[in-house]
Amino acid sequence: MYLLGYDIGSSSVKASLVDAETGKCVASDFFPKNEAPIIAKQQGWAEQDPAMWLGNLKLATASVLALSGVSPRDIKAIGISYQMHGLVCVDRDMNVLRPAIIWCDSRAVPYGQTACQALGVDYCLDHLLNSPGNFTAAKLAWVKENEPDLYKRIWKVMLPGDYIAMRLTESVCTTVSGLSEGIFWDFVKNEPSAPLLDYFGFDETILPQIRPTFGVQGTLCRKAAESLGLAEGTPVTYRAGDQPNNALSLNVFNPGEIASTAGTSGVVYGVIGQIAHDPLSRVNCFAHVNHTAEDPRLGVLLCINGTGCLNSWMRRNVAPDGISYVEMNALCAQVPIGSEGVSILPFGNGAERMLENRETGCSLHGVNFNTHDRRHLLRAAQEGIVFSFQYGIEIMEKMGLKVDRIHAGLANMFQSQIFRETLSGVSGATIELYNTDGSVGAAKGAGIGAGIYAGPREAFASLERLAVITPSHEEEYREAYQRWKSHINDN
Numbered sequence: 001m002y003l004l005g006y007d008i009g010s011s012s013v014k015a016s017l018v019d020a021e022t023g024k025c026v027a028s029d030f031f032p033k034n035e036a037p038i039i040a041k042q043q044g045w046a047e048q049d050p051a052m053w054l055g056n057l058k059l060a061t062a063s064v065l066a067l068s069g070v071s072p073r074d075i076k077a078i079g080i081s082y083q084m085h086g087l088v089c090v091d092r093d094m095n096v097l098r099p100a101i102i103w104c105d106s107r108a109v110p111y112g113q114t115a116c117q118a119l120g121v122d123y124c125l126d127h128l129l130n131s132p133g134n135f136t137a138a139k140l141a142w143v144k145e146n147e148p149d150l151y152k153r154i155w156k157v158m159l160p161g162d163y164i165a166m167r168l169t170e171s172v173c174t175t176v177s178g179l180s181e182g183i184f185w186d187f188v189k190n191e192p193s194a195p196l197l198d199y200f201g202f203d204e205t206i207l208p209q210i211r212p213t214f215g216v217q218g219t220l221c222r223k224a225a226e227s228l229g230l231a232e233g234t235p236v237t238y239r240a241g242d243q244p245n246n247a248l249s250l251n252v253f254n255p256g257e258i259a260s261t262a263g264t265s266g267v268v269y270g271v272i273g274q275i276a277h278d279p280l281s282r283v284n285c286f287a288h289v290n291h292t293a294e295d296p297r298l299g300v301l302l303c304i305n306g307t308g309c310l311n312s313w314m315r316r317n318v319a320p321d322g323i324s325y326v327e328m329n330a331l332c333a334q335v336p337i338g339s340e341g342v343s344i345l346p347f348g349n350g351a352e353r354m355l356e357n358r359e360t361g362c363s364l365h366g367v368n369f370n371t372h373d374r375r376h377l378l379r380a381a382q383e384g385i386v387f388s389f390q391y392g393i394e395i396m397e398k399m400g401l402k403v404d405r406i407h408a409g410l411a412n413m414f415q416s417q418i419f420r421e422t423l424s425g426v427s428g429a430t431i432e433l434y435n436t437d438g439s440v441g442a443a444k445g446a447g448i449g450a451g452i453y454a455g456p457r458e459a460f461a462s463l464e465r466l467a468v469i470t471p472s473h474e475e476e477y478r479e480a481y482q483r484w485k486s487h488i489n490d491n
Helices: 049-068 109-119 121-128 136-146 148-151 160-169 178-181 194-200 222-228 244-248 308-317 323-331 374-398 418-429 438-449 474-485
Strands: 002-008 011-020 025-031 075-082 089-090 156-158 214-219 235-240 258-262 266-272 284-287 298-304 343-345 363-365 404-410 430-434 465-469
Touching: 002 049, 002 438, 011 438, 025 049, 025 438, 049 160, 049 222, 049 404, 075 160, 075 244, 075 438, 089 160, 109 121, 109 136, 109 194, 121 194, 136 148, 136 194, 156 160, 160 214, 160 222, 160 235, 160 343, 178 235, 178 284, 214 343, 214 438, 235 244, 235 438, 244 258, 244 266, 244 298, 244 404, 244 438, 244 474, 266 374, 298 374, 308 374, 323 374, 323 418, 343 374, 343 474, 374 418, 374 474, 404 418, 418 430, 418 465
Parallel strands: 002 075, 075 235, 258 404, 404 430
Antiparallel strands: 002 011, 011 025, 089 156, 214 235, 258 266, 266 298, 284 298, 343 363, 430 465
């Protein structure tokens, strides 16, 4: 008995087959092998063709079936993780009307800002838990104003995961978690936000039917089954955005539990058990995968744009030519904690929500031409990324989130000992590293939704913990952090 998980990213689509009994991944693959293209017709725009996601999903499915030798009849449930905040528009025949406007497209910022002013900051934060910002609702407002003829043809609007599920099952539905990430959900009234829909002039029927995050959301239709080489009738029993799903993958469900990633951008995602928000909207709050009105579970999401991209920039422009990340980390280790006074603010990848949407740029502080060299810059970059995490964690702590344990996959910057030890030392948290990813998590989520697992405890009993990092040198890290923090307002 097997479970199939998909992770629909903006760079690639990954599929994993998990043995439901052992919890182990038996095959995994992703496509394309080079980063998927993003259409940018104007500066700040970012679009993708949903047909590309389907094409890559088909390739990934064929690969894991071939690698594993598993019979499609033995796959008992399918789960979907997807890039958050995107907008897919379809007509009554379920045809896509325009390329998807994806998460990193910034054209809708003015629409979200104007809506926040019109609806009132208090309403937006108390009911929506966020400003409409640049999220899905604001993106749809841009379409309504700038493409009115196309807007009139829209039957349903969807998130990327909703679209993939529709293509698999011919069932059009979404989740409360999905509506919350689009900033359509009113947490006080526990329903789509009538004031927001009225302000933008959206009819509520444009939203898909709501289904539970865990449970049968449709079954594989004949057309999709034939295209993918899977069995008709296989149920789709789970879907979630990539960050809630990453938390699920790391067995993060309950208040006080934290998940983190550090790829191109960096994320700290913590779960709280009450309806809350940051008064300055510097972090986002969405319904977590196990949220209910009776037993709230919110994911508090901190996103730092300038994370792995700073580290890779350092490798290309500062480190010796041809050096690997492992060798670069060895150079960092030659420099003591605090980089002997050098501080780098890693904010060179656009406006940072954590800084109230300021675009400060990356900045370098404390360099002495007589004592510092490239090693100091390389270490200061990693420390600066971690310190930006800590700056955001302090915002989350003011919302009542106690950070004493962080779960992460052993991937991207968490492969760096310097990065791990700095995060543990400055935050005082124990870091646990696991062998998992989003597509494996989606497969296990499908197992929960199908009733194959009694719940998260059983689903993640086999989760393999690879390493534990406990805090050390805390005073030194905190001193370096306070020096770094003093430069925030210099920019």
